[in-house]
Every structure is written in C-alpha cells, then in structure tokens.
Amino acid sequence: MSPWCGRQEAMPSSLNIPSAHPSIMDQPDLAARGGTTTRREFLQAGTLGAAAGLSALASPAWSAPAVVQRRPPNFLFLITDQLGLDAIAAHGSRDAHTPHMDRLIARGVTFLESHSSSPVCSPARSSLMTGRMPVETGVISNSRPIHASRPNLGQWLGQAGYESVYCGKWHLPGGYPAEIPGFRVLPVGGGQGDIVDAYCSRACQAWLHQRRQDKPFLLVSSLLQPHDICYFAIQGKQLVPPQLPFASLAGHLPELPPNLHVRPAAPARLDAIKHEGFSDEQWRYYLYIYARQVEMVDAEIGRVLDALEDSGQADNTVVVLTSDHGDGRGRHQHVSKWYPYDEAAKVPLVFSAPGRMPEGLADRTHLVSGIDIMPTLCHLAGIEPPKCSGRSLRPLLEQRNVTWREFVGSEHHIVGRMLRTARYKYVHYEDDPVEQLFDMQADPWETRNLYQDAVYGDVLKDHRRMLAQWQASLEPVEPTPCFEGPGRQPGQGAGGKKA
Amino acid sequence: MPATALKPEQLFTLDILAPNLVGYQAPQAAHDPAGDWTLSYRLHSLGRVRGPAVGGALGTVALTRKRLDDQRFSLQVTCQKPAGGKFTDKLEARIEARAERLPVAERWTWKSEIVDGDGQRVADSGMERSATAQPDALLFANPPRRTPIHGPWTLAWLLFEAIGRLPREPFAPLSFTLVDDFDQIKPGGALAYAQTQSVILGDRPVQQTRIEELPQGRIHKTSWEMSGGRPVPLHVYHQLGQGIVPWVYWVDDRGRPLLIVSGIEAYVLEAGQK
Numbered sequence: 010m011s012p013w014c015g016r017q018e019a020m021p022s023s024l025n026i027p028s029a030h031p032s033i034m035d036q037p038d039l040a041a042r043g044g045t046t047t048r049r050e051f052l053q054a055g056t057l058g059a060a061a062g063l064s065a066l067a068s069p070a071w072s073a074p075a076v077v078q079r080r081p082p083n084f085l086f087l088i089t090d091q092l093g094l095d096a097i098a099a100h101g102s103r104d105a106h107t108p109h110m111d112r113l114i115a116r117g118v119t120f121l122e123s124h125s126s127s128p129v130c131s132p133a134r135s136s137l138m139t140g141r142m143p144v145e146t147g148v149i150s151n152s153r154p155i156h157a158s159r160p161n162l163g164q165w166l167g168q169a170g171y172e173s174v175y176c177g178k179w180h181l182p183g184g185y186p187a188e189i190p191g192f193r194v195l196p197v198g199g200g201q202g203d204i205v206d207a208y209c210s211r212a213c214q215a216w217l218h219q220r221r222q223d224k225p226f227l228l229v230s231s232l233l234q235p236h237d238i239c240y241f242a243i244q245g246k247q248l249v250p251p252q253l254p255f256a257s258l259a260g261h262l263p264e265l266p267p268n269l270h271v272r273p274a275a276p277a278r279l280d281a282i283k284h285e286g287f288s289d290e291q292w293r294y295y296l297y298i299y300a301r302q303v304e305m306v307d308a309e310i311g312r313v314l315d316a317l318e319d320s321g322q323a324d325n326t327v328v329v330l331t332s333d334h335g336d337g338r339g340r341h342q343h344v345s346k347w348y349p350y351d352e353a354a355k356v357p358l359v360f361s362a363p364g365r366m367p368e369g370l371a372d373r374t375h376l377v378s379g380i381d382i383m384p385t386l387c388h389l390a391g392i393e394p395p396k397c398s399g400r401s402l403r404p405l406l407e408q409r410n411v412t413w414r415e416f417v418g419s420e421h422h423i424v425g426r427m428l429r430t431a432r433y434k435y436v437h438y439e440d441d442p443v444e445q446l447f448d449m450q451a452d453p454w455e456t457r458n459l460y461q462d463a464v465y466g467d468v469l470k471d472h473r474r475m476l477a478q479w480q481a482s483l484e485p486v487e488p489t490p491c492f493e494g495p496g497r498q499p500g501q502g503a504g505g506k507k508a
Numbered sequence: 509m510p511a512t513a514l515k516p517e518q519l520f521t522l523d524i525l526a527p528n529l530v531g532y533q534a535p536q537a538a539h540d541p542a543g544d545w546t547l548s549y550r551l552h553s554l555g556r557v558r559g560p561a562v563g564g565a566l567g568t569v570a571l572t573r574k575r576l577d578d579q580r581f582s583l584q585v586t587c588q589k590p591a592g593g594k595f596t597d598k599l600e601a602r603i604e605a606r607a608e609r610l611p612v613a614e615r616w617t618w619k620s621e622i623v624d625g626d627g628q629r630v631a632d633s634g635m636e637r638s639a640t641a642q643p644d645a646l647l648f649a650n651p652p653r654r655t656p657i658h659g660p661w662t663l664a665w666l667l668f669e670a671i672g673r674l675p676r677e678p679f680a681p682l683s684f685t686l687v688d689d690f691d692q693i694k695p696g697g698a699l700a701y702a703q704t705q706s707v708i709l710g711d712r713p714v715q716q717t718r719i720e721e722l723p724q725g726r727i728h729k730t731s732w733e734m735s736g737g738r739p740v741p742l743h744v745y746h747q748l749g750q751g752i753v754p755w756v757y758w759v760d761d762r763g764r765p766l767l768i769v770s771g772i773e774a775y776v777l778e779a780g781q782k
Contacts, residue, residue: 240555
C-alpha cells in the first residue's frame with residue numbers, strides 16, 4: 010500500500026476538506042447499531058419525505074421506495090471487472106499508471122478494506138445491484154438473473170424519480186442485454202474489453218453530453234477491463250509464450266508477488282485451483298499484460314469522468330467506482346477469481362463528490378462490501394432503501410464516529426464462506442473439514458493457515474460463531490436458473506433442462 | 509498443425525488467429541502505401557472461455573487513405589460492430605495528417621452512435637467531436653477541452669497507415685505518446701521492426717488416410733492436416749506502451765498490413781482490396 014493510506018488519513022494530493030458537508034442530506038446514521046438497514050429503521054430516522062409528484066410504477070414483488078425532500082444528487086456508478094484493489098497506482102501499484110482513477114481517489118473517499126460479496130462476476134454484480142448477498146439474490150454462480158423479489162438499483166431509484174441508465178456489462182444473466190429491468194439501456198456489446206469498453210465509454214460520453222432531462226440520474230458505466238486477462242490464462246500458450254517475444258521488455262516486467270508459490274492448507278475446492286505451466290518470466294509477462302489492461306480501463310474511466318465534467322453536471326453528481334472482484338495475479342499461484350484470498354476478494358470502492366464529500370481520504374479501518382453501495386446511494390438520495398444486508402456508508406463518508414460492523418462476509422464456490430474481521434480472515438466450506446484462518450496483520454500475503462494452531466483456538470471459535478450468526482441473519486432465496494452455455498434458452502440450465 | 513506453421517526461431521506466432529485464417533487468401537493487387545487506397549478488415553475477438561476460437565467476424569473496419577498533397581493525407585475510418593440484438597455500434601472518423609514516418613495528426617473529427625435495426629440512432633447515444641493539434645495541446649470541440657501533450661505523439665489509427673511505409677528492416681524504434689481512440693492520452697509508446705517471417709497462408713484442413721498393415725489385418729487411419737497453403741514473407745512490427753496490450757503488425761511485401769493482432773483483438777485484411 011502507498012504510504013498515505015492510513016486510517017482516515019489525508020492523502021498528499023488532497024484538496025481542502027470541508028468541515029461540514031451541507032449538501033449531503035442531514036440524516037441520522039442508520040448503521041450505528043450494526044445489522045441491516047430496514048424500512049423501519051429508515052422510517053425512524055425520519056427520512057421519509059413526501060412522495061408528491063413521483064408516481065410509483067407497478068412492481069411485482071416489492072413495494073416502491075418512499076422519497077425525498079429536495080433535489081437529490083446524480084450518481085455515476087463506474088463498475089470495472091477483475092480490478093483488484095491494489096492494482097491502482099494510488100492504491101500502491103507500481104506497475105500500472107492510472108491517472109484517472111488516481112484523480113478520483115484523490116478527490117474522494119477510498120475504502121481500503123473493501124470486499125467483494127462473492128469474487129465472481131454475476132454473484133458480485135447481483136450484490137452491487139441489490140444490497141444483498143448472492144445467496145439472497147438467487148445468483149449463487151454466474152449467468153443467473155436476480156430473484157424477482159429483489160429490486161435492483163435502477164428499479165428502486167427509478168421509482169423514486171431517477172432516470173436510470175445502464176451501459177456495459179450486466180451478466181445477470183445476459184452479458185450485454187438490450188433490456189434490463191428498471192434501466193434504460195445504451196446497448197453496446199460484442200467482443201471483449203479491448204473492443205467493447207471504448208464503445209461503452211463513448212456511449213456514456215454521448216449520453217452525458219446530450220441528455221436534457223431535469224430528473225436526477227443514475228448512470229451505470231460498466232466496463233469490462235481488465236477482465237480480458239482471463240484469456241491470457243485460459244489461452245496461455247498462445248498469449249503468454251514461453252519465450253518473451255518483446256526483447257525491450259526484458260528487465261522491465263513487474264516483480265513477482267512474494268506468495269507466488271505459497272499454497273496454504275485449504276478446502277479441497279479451493280486447493281484445486283492452481284495455475285500451472287508458467288515460468289517466472291511468463292508470470293511476469295502476465296502481470297505486465299494485466300497492468301496494461303488496468304490502464305486501458307483507466308483511460309475509459311477518464312473519458313467518462315471528463316464527459317461528466319464537460320456536461321456541467323459534476324457538481325451535483327456522486328461518482329462511485331468499484332469492481333466485481335480482483336484477479337489472482339500469481340498470488341498463491343492463482344489467476345482469475347472465485348477464491349477468498351485478497352487478490353480476488355478485495356476490490357476498490359471509491360466515492361467522490363468534491364464539495365459534497367471529503368476529499369483525499371483513505372479509510373483502511375472499516376470493513377465494507379459491495380452490498381453497501383445500494384443503501385449508500387439510497388441514503389445519499391434521501392430515499393428509503395429496500396430491506397437489504399448492506400449498510401449505508403454515509404456516516405463513514407462524513408467521518409462520523411459510528412459503531413461499525415465487526416466483520417464482512419463473502420461467498421465462494423457456492424458452499425464456501427469467508428469472514429473478514431479487523432485482524433483475521435476465516436474461511437469455511439460446508440462440505441470440507443479443512444478451514445482457514447489468517448492473521449491479516451501479521452501475514453497480509455496469507456501464507457500461514459493458523460486453523461490447526463492451538464494458540465488460535467479461541468479466535469477460531471469466535472469466528473465460527475460469527476459465521477453462524479451471520480448466516481442466520483441472511484434471507485436466502487431459491488437460486489435462480491442458470492443460463493450459462495451456448496445454445497441454451499432462458500429458463501434452461503445445463504444440458505438444456507430446467508435448472 | 510496450426511494454419512501458420514513457423515520455424516522455432518521465429519518469435520511471433522499467429523496460432524491464436526489460425527482458426528480465423530483457414531483458407532485465407534491475401535490480396536494480390538498492387539499497393540502503394542503512400543498512395544490512395546482502401547483496406548477493409550474483419551474484426552475478430554479471439555478470447556474464448558471454452559473450446560476453440562471460431563472463425564466468425566465480430567465487426568468490420570474500413571480505412572481509406574487519400575493524398576491531399578505531397579506531404580499530407582487524409583484517413584477515413586469506418587467501424588461497425590453488432591451491439592447485441594438489433595443494435596449496431598458505429599464509428600466514423602476522418603483524420604488529416606502529415607505523412608512523416610510517425611504520422612503527425614493535424615485535425616480530426618469522429619462520430620459515434622448506436623443505431624437500431626431500422627438504422628435510427630438510439631436517443632442520446634451519438635455524438636460528433638473534432639480536435640485540432642496545437643504545439644503543446646490538443647484542442648477538442650463539442651464539448652471544448654484542452655488536453656496538454658508533449659513530445660512526439662500520434663493517433664492510434666494512423667499507425668495502421670504508417671506501418672506500411674516503414675522500413676522492412678531494423679530502424680531506431682519510434683517513441684511517442686499514443687492518442688488512442690481519438691482522445692485518450694497513453695504515454696510511453698514505442699513502435700519497432702521485429703523481424704521478417706515466412707508464414708503459411710491459405711491452407712485448409714484436408715483429411716488424410718493412412719493404411720497401416722498389422723499382423724491382424726489392415727487398418728485405415730484418418731487425420732486432418734493443413735494443406736494447400738503457400739509461404740508468404742511477412743514483416744513483423746510491434747508496438748508497446750502504456751494502456752495497450754502489445755500490438756503486432758504483419759505487413760506484406762507491398763506494404764499492406766495483412767494481419768494486426770493485440771492480445772485477443774485482431775484485424776484480418778479482406779482480399780480484393782482497391
């Protein structure tokens with residue numbers, strides 16, 4: 010991590026931090042007691058404003074949000090794919106140049122203990138869109154739709170008077186559908202991130218430049234890079250050749266992670282994931298390519314941020330940046346995602362609204378998750394959030410002293426769960442006797458599994474208890490059908506049969 | 509056996525593109541890279557999660573070069589790509605530049621839009637912008653924006669034009685800031701000649717039957733082998749830099765970039781060029 014990353018420390022590049030943030034709606038903290046944000050809590054917090062002038066559309070399985078007193082902010086929600094938290098220069102990467110994400114971070118609040126709800130595309134994205142854990146959205150693996158009982162962000166804000174627009178990767182279940190419930194879609198798609206992202210950023214640019222609506226907006230710009238790195242593992246021999254073809258890169262490739270060949274004891278499903286066949290130089294070339302792909306998405310983000318500034322709407326817009334999950338990057342001999350190690354599980358989460366929020370702040374203390382985004386945006390908009398598992402981050406954005414959650418959880422391989430507390434990471438797969446316990450302060454590269462060390466017996470028990478409590482607090486739904494695979498129709502799962 | 513078998517000492521392979529090159533017929537007509545021409549490419553995305561890459565094109569790109577005078581030319585760029593369902597992403601651009609070894613862009617316009625099945629633009633999805641080069645900045649219009657830029661720089665699309673005019677032998681690598689996709693500043697660019705390779709093009713899979721005599725009787729063994737191709741000398745250049753996956757350009761003896769590959773993004777020149 011870069012040296013300025015401290016507990017709510019100001020970054021060197023920070024601008025003046027306002028002592029008060031009058032334009033953030035002054036509402037009581039909803040998250041002070043822990044647990045989820047509920048309709049009752051929001052009502053008690055006195056946030057239900059008049060719903061006058063806002064017509065509630067019919068909604069099949071959930072009731073519409075109650076709304077708002079004064080002009081709420083716009084939201085520009087930037088989602089990247091496979092971007093690890095520390096893959097950004099401002100977060101410590103020495104390999105990638107990311108001036109645009111850096112400027113966003115310098116002009117906002119960045120959470121350095123931000124965790125994916127499930128480090129794989131569709132489940133994580135279902136959480137970003139609902140404020141729920143994947144087991145609560147029905148999206149327990151890739152290519153499933155969000156359960157009908159769970160409103161998505163576009164639907165929820167849309168019913169509160171927002172213009173909700175989506176551009177880019179969706180993957181719930183379709184990759185780039187032309188229709189998404191609750192959103193107007195700017196259709197792009199076709200190709201991977203190296204091709205489609207430029208179309209996405211240009212479409213967002215055009216939309217920001219041309220829209221004439223008076224409504225507040227939610228624009229989701231969902232970019233695909235650096236996800237293309239997946240193919241450099243899958244098609245490794247073709248894309249990461251044994252002999253480096255570019256002589257000028259020799260001596261300039263990224264350093265290898267210190268835990269490249271470290272494989273702590275792990276549940277069998279987790280232990281089975283290992284990328285083999287790369288020499289050290291191939292790993293370094295893989296990291297070189299990943300850094301370039303991070304820079305590619307940074308350039309697209311820059312275009313969208315410039316467009317927001319040029320549109321004259323930046324002053325009333327909250328920009329949010331996150332990713333669905335990270336990438337293995339050679340750590341623990343991993344590529345890609347799914348697993349609970351930090352390389353996949355930790356993702357950027359940045360809020361930026363200069364003049365409305367603190368600038369240049371790095372929060373490395375509070376454990377946050379993708380499930381927190383929906384309640385946060387609702388809170389900032391003065392809209393009652395749907396009942397969800399996430400918590401509004403607004404108190405943290407305002408640097409208020411609040412009692413925060415003890416842990417954040419994530420899902421893995423459907424049957425695995427990870428619990429991250431302030432000091433430890435605990436992993437349990439329900440069908441496997443091998444557990445994992447890491448001391449993240451003493452061992453941030455997750456090299457020593459302590460679960461069989463008697464010294465940590467009480468710690469293990471505590472984490473087992475917390476995991477059980479957390480699981481009991483969730484509201485699972487039936488998994489939704491999986492549409493993955495060529496030639497399958499909606500409603501059909503593997504083998505063409507109803508899933 | 510890949511469609512483009514290479515000698516072991518040859519560093520660059522087209523293996524990943526091989527399924528898209530089955531039976532590929534490279535253009536044969538004369539070509540002056542410094543003259544007027546149109547080159548049309550099939551755009552391929554080579555990333556596949558499961559199974560082999562398949563040959564279908566994702567979209568098209570057409571480049572038209574016209575000489576404006578002895579020093580200057582224009583490059584028209586037209587891209588089309590299906591955007592899911594009935595929609596199409598379109599991009600059109602016109603660049604005016606000086607024909608130096610590293611082309612120097614003077615002004616350019618570009619228009620992007622999403623159109624539906626009837627050719628109608630999706631509301632608020634299109635825009636047209638323009639830019640002019642100043643000594644130390646790029647001036648964009650609609651909306652106005654001034655972007656500082658220093659040192660040698662060029663537009664990414666101009667490299668498709670320039671590559672055919674470069675020497676087919678080692679030269680001092682070109683160093684520049686890349687202006688990618690018309691407005692994205694990516695420093696640290698470098699373009700260099702790599703080597704000249706002989707590549708088999710135009711081959712197709714042919715079923716081979718071999719009869720094997722065994723004490724127990726005769727068996728027929730069948731296999732598929734690539735056949736019918738011809739060796740083509742191609743000059744390989746590569747481009748590195750921030751914000752790009754390395755580009756590899758495969759240029760024929762006449763200065764036509766036949767194949768252009770960047771990771772899983774590839775452009776294949778259509779036969780029958782003007």
